[in-house]
Amino acid sequence: MNSFPHPSHQPHxxxxxxxxxxxxxxxxxxxxxxxxxASVRYIADGLLVIDHGHIKAFGHYDQLQPEYAHIPITAYPxxxxxxxxxxxxxxxxxxxxxxAHGEQLLEWLNQYTFPTELKFSDKxxxxxxxxxxxxxxxxxxxxTAMVFTTVFPQSVDAFFxxxxxxxxxxxxxxxxxxxxxxxxxxxxxxxxxxxxxxLIEKWHNRGRLRYAITPRFAITSTDEQLKLAGxxxxxxxxxxxxxxxxxxxxxxxxxxxxxxxxxGYLDTYDQAGLVQERSVFAHGVHLTDQEFQRLxxxxxxxAFCPTSNLFLGSxxxxxxxxxxTQYPVKVGLGTDVGAGTSFSLLQTANExxxxxxxxxxxxxxxxxxxxxxxxxxxxxxLDDILGNFEVGKAADFIVLNSHTTPILALRTAxxxxxxxxxxxxxxxxxxxxxxxxxxSATYILxxxxxxxxxxx
Numbered sequence: 339m340n341s342f343p344h345p346s347h348q349p350h351x352x353x354x355x356x357x358x359x360x361x362x363x364x365x366x367x368x369x370x371x372x373x374x375x376a377s378v379r380y381i382a383d384g385l386l387v388i389d390h391g392h393i394k395a396f397g398h399y400d401q402l403q404p405e406y407a408h409i410p411i412t413a414y415p416x417x418x419x420x421x422x423x424x425x426x427x428x429x430x431x432x433x434x435x436x437x438a439h440g441e442q443l444l445e446w447l448n449q450y451t452f453p454t455e456l457k458f459s460d461k462x463x464x465x466x467x468x469x470x471x472x473x474x475x476x477x478x479x480x481x482t483a484m485v486f487t488t489v490f491p492q493s494v495d496a497f498f499x500x501x502x503x504x505x506x507x508x509x510x511x512x513x514x515x516x517x518x519x520x521x522x523x524x525x526x527x528x529x530x531x532x533x534x535x536x537l538i539e540k541w542h543n544r545g546r547l548r549y550a551i552t553p554r555f556a557i558t559s560t561d562e563q564l565k566l567a568g569x570x571x572x573x574x575x576x577x578x579x580x581x582x583x584x585x586x587x588x589x590x591x592x593x594x595x596x597x598x599x600x601x602g603y604l605d606t607y608d609q610a611g612l613v614q615e616r617s618v619f620a621h622g623v624h625l626t627d628q629e630f631q632r633l634x635x636x637x638x639x640x641a642f643c644p645t646s647n648l649f650l651g652s653x654x655x656x657x658x659x660x661x662x663t664q665y666p667v668k669v670g671l672g673t674d675v676g677a678g679t680s681f682s683l684l685q686t687a688n689e690x691x692x693x694x695x696x697x698x699x700x701x702x703x704x705x706x707x708x709x710x711x712x713x714x715x716x717x718x719x720l721d722d723i724l725g726n727f728e729v730g731k732a733a734d735f736i737v738l739n740s741h742t743t744p745i746l747a748l749r750t751a752x753x754x755x756x757x758x759x760x761x762x763x764x765x766x767x768x769x770x771x772x773x774x775x776x777x778s779a780t781y782i783l784x785x786x787x788x789x790x791x792x793x794x
Contacts, residue, residue, distance in 0.1 A: 356784065357406055358386040359399055360414035360737070361754045363761065364421055364726035365712040369704040371662040374758050378704055379727075382754055385411070386419070388733045391505075391783030396727045415738050417778060418764070420707065421726055422481025422734040423683040424714030427485040427580075427620040427641035427672025430471040430497055430510075431455050431464075436676040442651050443586040444675065446768060447483055452520050455513075458488040459522075464496035472500050476788040479680040479777040482736040484580055484618055484641070484672075485510040486552060489523050491533050497540050505545070505783050506726060507732065509578055511552035512537055516563045519554075527563040531570065538574050542789055546732075550578035550618070555585075556593050556606040568611030578616045578718075581607065583640075584629070585621035586652045604629040616719055620672055621646075622660070623653040630656075636666035639717035641672035642709070644689035645679045658691070658699045670717035671709045683710040684772040691769065703766035733784035738768055742775040 367377040385402040387395035387409070395402055431454060438450040458464045487493040487510055494512045501508040514525060516529040525533065534551060542549035551567050553559040559567075570640040571579060582604045584590055593702060594678075597606045604625070609611050615637040623642040625633075633640065642655050660667040671686050672678070680686065687706040694701040715725025723732055740750040749771060755761035768776060780788040 342658075346783055355387065355389045355394065355406070355409050357409050357411040358388070358414070358419065358735075358781075359411050360417055360419045362386065362396075362419045362587065362727060363707070363765070365704075365708045365736065368713065369702065369708050371663070371666075372549065374704055374762070375461065377708070378758060378761075380721070380755075380758060380761050382756070384419075386727060386735070387734070388784035391733055391785070393727060393729050393731050393733050396729060414779070416741070418738040418740070418754070418768070419735055420725070420738060421711040422736050422780065422782075423477070423479045423548075423710045424670060424720075424725070425480045425483035425598040425683060426618060426639070426670030426671050426714050426717050427486075427510075427643055428483050428675050429677070430468060431458050431473070431486070431488050431493065433467055433471045434675030434676075438676065443589055443677075444592075446650060448697065452492075453677075455488045456520070456522055458493040460711045461492040461496055463488070464488075464493040465500065467501040468497045472504060472506065474681045476780045476782075477777065478550050478683070478774045479736040479780055480509045480681065480683060480736075481716075481736070481780065481782060482718070482724060483509070483721065484550060484578070486554075486580070487512055487527050489515050491537060494537050494541070498544075499546055500514035501547060502545060504672060504787065505785070507720065507734065509548040509550050509580070509718065511550035511578070511580060514551070514553040514563055514567060515558040516560050518558050527560060527566050530563055531566040534570055538570070538577055542574065542577055545696060548578060549574075550580035552580045553612075555582035556603065557589065557596060561597075561610070564607065564610035564612065571611060576616070578618060579612050579614065579648070580618050580621070581612070583619035584624040585647070586650065587624060587775075590624050602626060602629060604632055606691050608632065612693055618670075618717060620674065620722070621652065621655070623647055623655050625656070627659075630659055631665045633667045639668035639670060641674075642669050642690060643672040643674035643678055643686075644693045645686055646672075646674035646677035647693070648689060649679050650677050654693050656697065657694055657701065658697070668713075668717045679770050680773070682773045684769055684776060686710075687769045703762045703769060706769055707765055733781060735781050736777055737779040738770055738772070738776050739778040740772075740776065741762065742778070743771065745756070746771045746776065
């Protein structure tokens with residue numbers, strides 16, 4: 339049985355100073371471009387000092403302890419503490435249809451996704467799934483996510499209300515969809531503009547919450563709807579744009595038929611003013627060289643969703659091209675539940691490694707963990723407040739335990755790594771063999787928000 343402190347019992351701000359002691363790993367730079375020595379920070383015996391939910395001090399225990407001898411300290415011996423995982427693309431209404439058999443993208447949407455999303459016109463139902471969904475994220479070590487809701491505004495309210503009670507930094511938005519979907523799931527260009535504007539005014543920058551303008555993908559939006567989404571981005575320049583891009587070859591071909599005046603899939607968004615620094619495009623499996631270049635110029639981001647891309651047979655993402663030196667694109671990992679098959683970013687990184695292998699590339703353990711932490715924060719333009727243990731950032735972090743399965747304990751020898759080489763091997767074992775069982779604690783703003791219950 340897993341244990342969640344009840345959200346209503348969580349204080350909004352931690353009033354006392356406290357410390358966490360253990361082995362800490364975070365990133366100060368991008369290991370795709372810098373050596374591990376320059377990008378990885380590993381403190382085998384460290385102290386994280388938290389004040390009012392934020393990091394007050396961080397460093398070696400022996401150096402900091404004299405100054406903070408008076409504070410309560412929680413120790414996690416022989417475990418690894420990292421920043422909380424950041425999921426850059428996931429659908430909360432698809433939680434209940436995860437692992438739906440047998441289709442590729444367009445058929446899968448019609449057979450499974452649209453009928454499931456119709457249930458979210460009922461706010462009580464949306465609330466029930468939102469609660470379960472957020473509990474699952476925390477149980478898997480995910481502390482921040484960029485989330486699709488549905489076309490119904492009440493599904494947005496249900497999600498944000500549940501996230502606000504947990505003090506979570508979450509980004510979400512109402513789906514905009516005015517064609518090529520069941521009539522009961524469609525809005526209109528005008529109604530989607532009006533409803534989105536009202537939701538932005540209600541939720542964006544309310545506490546830790548952020549809003550994303552969310553056209554589902556070009557196929558389900560008319561030119562008029564995409565242009566009104568662009569108008570909203572001009573009116574609210576610090577909100578996000580979240581959509582799908584070049585996931586499946588049949589989808590790419592259909593977009594070309596629907597938008598003959600556009601120079602490819604990305605251009606359907608670009609002509610509406612939707613390609614910018616706070617734009618996050620899920621998948622990007624079949625991007626052209628020119629599209630990679632355009633995303634780099636705009637400082638837009640791609641959510642790499644390997645479990646989904648493999649499950650739906652969509653293809654192998656060109657991570658090496660996204661992380662090129664000539665046209666570097668910001669990349670984060672996305673679980674893409676429900677096409678994705680796990681809430682775990684450990685398992686998602688595991689699949690990302692295999693996708694790279696199939697493309698005759700390699701993904702290092704540090705690169706993979708970076709994508710799940712600081713890389714995700716950078717993709718979501720949140721790296722000023724999240725993503726590593728820099729002083730002043732929010733104390734959202736997790737504790738990884740390599741003793742939780744017999745094979746993981748055997749593989750890692752149960753010892754904290756002594757150097758970067760040993761650390762890389764330890765992290766790789768956690769990524770390949772770890773899942774929700776490896777998460778022994780999830781902290782939000784310095785508060786213990788999830789820990790597994792002890793075995794009876």
